[in-house]
Amino acid sequence: MAAPPNSWEELLRKMLPEGAPLPDEDQLDYSISFDYVGPSPFFKPPDANPAIPKSRFTAFPKRAPSLTPRNPSWIKSRSSSDTTSSEIRPFSLTFDDGIESEPESESGNTGDHHEFGDSNSNSNSNSNSTVICEGEGEGGVRVMGCGRCGKKGGNEVWRGRERCIVCGAEYCKKCVLRAMGAMPEGRKCVGCIGRPINEANRRRLGKVSKVLVKLCGRVEVRAIMQVERECRANQVRPEQVVVNGKELREEELDELLGCLVPPRDLRPGRYWYDKDSGLWGKEGAKPERIISSKLNLGGKLQTGASNGDTRVYMNGREITRVELRVLKLAKVQCLPDTHFWLYDDGSYEEEGQNNIKGNIWEKASVRFICSLFSMAVPSERAQRTKEEPSSLSARSVSKNLEEHKVQKLLLLGLDGSGTSTIFKQAKFIYANKYTPEELLNIKLIIQSKMYRYLGTLLEGREHFQEETLMKDTCSDLAADRSVPGSCPDFTDYFVSISPRETRVTQSKHPVAYGFLVLILSGETECYGSRKCVYSVNQKISNFCDWLLDLMASGDIDTVFPAAACEHAPVADEIWKDPAIQETYKRREELPSLPDVAAYFLDRVMEISSSEYEPSENDILFAEGVTPTNGIAHIEFSFGDDSAVSELYNEDSKNQQPLPKYELILLSSPKWLDMFEGMSTGLLCVSLTDYNRQWTDSCGLQQNKMVASRDFFESVAKRSCFEYTPFLLLMTKYDVFKDEIEQVPLSVCEWLKDFNPLKTHGKNTSLGHQAFHYIGARFKELYASITGRKLYVRQVNGSEQQSVDEAFRYAREIMEWEEHNIGGIYAMSDDDLLSEEL
Numbered sequence: 001m002a003a004p005p006n007s008w009e010e011l012l013r014k015m016l017p018e019g020a021p022l023p024d025e026d027q028l029d030y031s032i033s034f035d036y037v038g039p040s041p042f043f044k045p046p047d048a049n050p051a052i053p054k055s056r057f058t059a060f061p062k063r064a065p066s067l068t069p070r071n072p073s074w075i076k077s078r079s080s081s082d083t084t085s086s087e088i089r090p091f092s093l094t095f096d097d098g099i100e101s102e103p104e105s106e107s108g109n110t111g112d113h114h115e116f117g118d119s120n121s122n123s124n125s126n127s128n129s130t131v132i133c134e135g136e137g138e139g140g141v142r143v144m145g146c147g148r149c150g151k152k153g154g155n156e157v158w159r160g161r162e163r164c165i166v167c168g169a170e171y172c173k174k175c176v177l178r179a180m181g182a183m184p185e186g187r188k189c190v191g192c193i194g195r196p197i198n199e200a201n202r203r204r205l206g207k208v209s210k211v212l213v214k215l216c217g218r219v220e221v222r223a224i225m226q227v228e229r230e231c232r233a234n235q236v237r238p239e240q241v242v243v244n245g246k247e248l249r250e251e252e253l254d255e256l257l258g259c260l261v262p263p264r265d266l267r268p269g270r271y272w273y274d275k276d277s278g279l280w281g282k283e284g285a286k287p288e289r290i291i292s293s294k295l296n297l298g299g300k301l302q303t304g305a306s307n308g309d310t311r312v313y314m315n316g317r318e319i320t321r322v323e324l325r326v327l328k329l330a331k332v333q334c335l336p337d338t339h340f341w342l343y344d345d346g347s348y349e350e351e352g353q354n355n356i357k358g359n360i361w362e363k364a365s366v367r368f369i370c371s372l373f374s375m376a377v378p379s380e381r382a383q384r385t386k387e388e389p390s391s392l393s394a395r396s397v398s399k400n401l402e403e404h405k406v407q408k409l410l411l412l413g414l415d416g417s418g419t420s421t422i423f424k425q426a427k428f429i430y431a432n433k434y435t436p437e438e439l440l441n442i443k444l445i446i447q448s449k450m451y452r453y454l455g456t457l458l459e460g461r462e463h464f465q466e467e468t469l470m471k472d473t474c475s476d477l478a479a480d481r482s483v484p485g486s487c488p489d490f491t492d493y494f495v496s497i498s499p500r501e502t503r504v505t506q507s508k509h510p511v512a513y514g515f516l517v518l519i520l521s522g523e524t525e526c527y528g529s530r531k532c533v534y535s536v537n538q539k540i541s542n543f544c545d546w547l548l549d550l551m552a553s554g555d556i557d558t559v560f561p562a563a564a565c566e567h568a569p570v571a572d573e574i575w576k577d578p579a580i581q582e583t584y585k586r587r588e589e590l591p592s593l594p595d596v597a598a599y600f601l602d603r604v605m606e607i608s609s610s611e612y613e614p615s616e617n618d619i620l621f622a623e624g625v626t627p628t629n630g631i632a633h634i635e636f637s638f639g640d641d642s643a644v645s646e647l648y649n650e651d652s653k654n655q656q657p658l659p660k661y662e663l664i665l666l667s668s669p670k671w672l673d674m675f676e677g678m679s680t681g682l683l684c685v686s687l688t689d690y691n692r693q694w695t696d697s698c699g700l701q702q703n704k705m706v707a708s709r710d711f712f713e714s715v716a717k718r719s720c721f722e723y724t725p726f727l728l729l730m731t732k733y734d735v736f737k738d739e740i741e742q743v744p745l746s747v748c749e750w751l752k753d754f755n756p757l758k759t760h761g762k763n764t765s766l767g768h769q770a771f772h773y774i775g776a777r778f779k780e781l782y783a784s785i786t787g788r789k790l791y792v793r794q795v796n797g798s799e800q801q802s803v804d805e806a807f808r809y810a811r812e813i814m815e816w817e818e819h820n821i822g823g824i825y826a827m828s829d830d831d832l833l834s835e836e837l
């Protein structure tokens with residue numbers, strides 16, 4: 001069933017504010033994502049109709065095989081042939097240079113096979129062909145205008161440009177095929193064929209570009225991308241890899257890349273390698289991988305290879321501080337000037353003692369911490385090989401690498417921004433359920449928190465009661481003494497330090513001040529017999545005194561939850577008391593009382609009982625379930641077709657392995673620098689923050705959206721996230737869309753320029769426009785820091801489907817980044833959109 005020709009335009013028009021112009025297809029930006037409200041644009045095909053293709057959003061592309069290192073088959077072909085261009089020819093092109101018409105690229109041509117033969121000679125015979133490599137910069141400097149026809153940027157044709165991965169010369173859509181010919185080594189001008197690529201473009205190798213898809217069709221582009229990745233001329237050259245201070249020789253590089261556990265994604269650079277343990281890292285840095293041991297590579301491992309300063313030595317290398325922490329975690333005695341000998345199986349001994357003391361990889365916690373910090377951990381493959389060496393011989397190296405790759409997602413955000421909720425939802429949706437021990441712990445947390453909420457309410461009640469009675473008393477006194485005029489508002493005259501200590505801080509009004517002094521010095525009896533909406537009976541008052549004393553002395557945690565069951569009836573009575581309900585109505589004045597307090601207190605009897613078992617919602621809404629000052633993580637994988645997936649288990653052995661993900665929730669920014677090499681950063685910001693206050697670690701108050709922005713900025717600036725794409729998850733849209741109708745976005749100084757259009761459409765509501773505006777401000781900020789694109793999505797943490805969709809979006813981003821490096825080449829992202837899109 002063919003879609004109507006302009007269906008995407010219609011769909012887009014519905015999403016954009018009324019009157020907004022439609023962007024060109026080339027300019028479409030897929031980096032803001034939100035929940036589409038309306039009928040599904042993708043029809044579920046009836047089972048009986050196999051002709052209808054599966055929706056493209058339900059099937060995610062399989063990860064492409066690892067690009068580098070090369071697989072052994074390549075190494076074989078490399079030694080057998082020395083030609084650079086003819087060994088892998090993606091397809092043949094015939095080119096009729098007499099026809100000046102633009103290739104049919106705009107429509108209908110996708111998937112067509114272009115027959116442009118012998119392009120090299122034809123291109124060269126063209127009068128313009130001499131400019132092919134002119135003006136090129138070796139360092140990838142961009143040539144202004146098309147390198148062949150000379151057209152400058154700005155017009156439609158120029159926008160879809162392609163760049164040579166050697167010289168950086170750019171060609172407009174019309175000239176790409178003429179300038180690059182059959183592309184036997186990928187996107188290179190014909191004059192650059194056989195020449196090594198510019199290293200700045202290595203990350204671009206094999207990443208599909210939209211322009212090529214339009215010009216050549218998918219099948220051909222795949223072939224071009226494959227040769228671009230695999231042909232000899234584009235590989236790392238031996239002299240570009242220095243190991244232990246020595247440039248590699250050709251056979252050494254072959255040994256390194258052809259071994260069972262090679263370095264991941266080898267780039268030109270300086271490395272150190274410990275052949276006894278297999279540890280491998282960049283010169284001057286911590287180990288990043290354990291590769292195959294006993295390879296004969298480079299020079300001798302130097303003491304200062306990793307720039308360690310710990311006075312603890314491993315196989316002659318002074319180890320780094322992070323390694324020392326790991327050793328301590330593994331309970332290895334590490335006194336200064338200890339010299340260890342570490343073997344490739346993880347066993348270690350002190351030098352010269354000939355006595356194996358243990359195995360550092362034995363503990364799961366050690367392996368976990370190492371993998372969290374992107375540090376070396378022994379690969380399962382290497383371990384399996386030891387057990388069954390023959391079982392792996394037939395498997396390709398790249399396949400193995402794929403299988404064991406775990407995509408790491410780092411979840412960050414200020415307290416209350418929704419991070420814990422998303423983490424808990426991910427655990428419900430994808431990972432295993434909570435264990436009985438975890439459930440017991442959560443139950444105790446919920447019970448304890450519930451009594452704290454009650455304490456906070458009682459404290460507030462006391463404060464509100466004093467305030468109200470004092471006001472009443474003062475107005476009576478004022479009336480008694482016939483003070484002319486109305487009674488001043490006494491609340492202006494004192495600031496509450498705590499409900500039990502009220503201090504006069506102003507005395508603008510001498511009469512009022514006189515009354516206050518009178519009241520405060522003349523005992524509270526003057527309103528002791530009075531009552532107000534916040535007054536309670538003696539029983540509650542006694543409980544209130546007891547609970548508040550417990551809170552003040554810090555003993556509440558020793559009493560609750562142990563005494564929860566015993567005090568449940570009175571707690572229930574208190575919660576239902578009208579005075580407490582009146583207090584709860586003013587909960588925004590009690591900052592430590594979360595909205596979820598009522599959810600739990602409504603069921604105080606049930607929750608206080610020893611038989612109570614927290615439900616999924618209870619866990620979701622409970623505070624403090626995830627560690628507030630540390631790290632939590634879950635590992636999971638999810639399939640393409642359904643929201644719910646299984647843990648990868650024994651049963652899936654025979655199936656295609658699902659990609660694995662590790663979600664790491666980081667509550668404390670002090671660890672941030674340790675998280676290099678994350679696949680994606682998920683940063684949560686609550687949309688309602690624009691109207692909230694935040695107290696920083698120094699006790700200073702500021703707008704919470706501004707605090708979130710500053711936090712985001714500090715994260716984006718870290719060098720450890722240089723290559724990490726970020727997805728901004730904007731939470732609490734459900735609350736925000738109503739709140740924005742009452743309180744304008746301009747209450748936040750950073751967002752004061754928001755200028756909404758007055759329209760009445762589903763997707764042009766004030767909330768929707770404001771969400772876009774905030775997203776755009778964050779994108780702007782991120783681009784100014786990193787020059788890259790920030791992905792944005794709204795999430796409702798309380799809905800599993802919304803969280804699931806956010807993770808699916810994150811997965812698409814990882815795919816795009818892997819195939820298109822959208823972020824790094826953001827300046828030309830119009831031609832680097834995913835093939836899948």
Ligand SMILES: Nc1nc2c(ncn2[C@@H]2O[C@H](COP(=O)(O)OP(=O)(O)OP(=O)(O)O)[C@@H](O)[C@H]2O)c(=O)[nH]1
Nearest residue numbers: 415416417418419420421623624731732796797798
């Ligand atoms: N309405 C609504 N509430 C949300 C949403 N996301 C989170 N919340 C609530 O916001 C509060 C704070 O949630 P989180 O930020 O996840 O909690 P946290 O402060 O990071 O961590 P803990 O307090 O330790 O649980 C909780 O009461 C959540 O139920 C959302 O999208 N919509």
Ligand SMILES: [Mg+2]
Nearest residue numbers: 415416623624
């Ligand atoms: Mg919290």
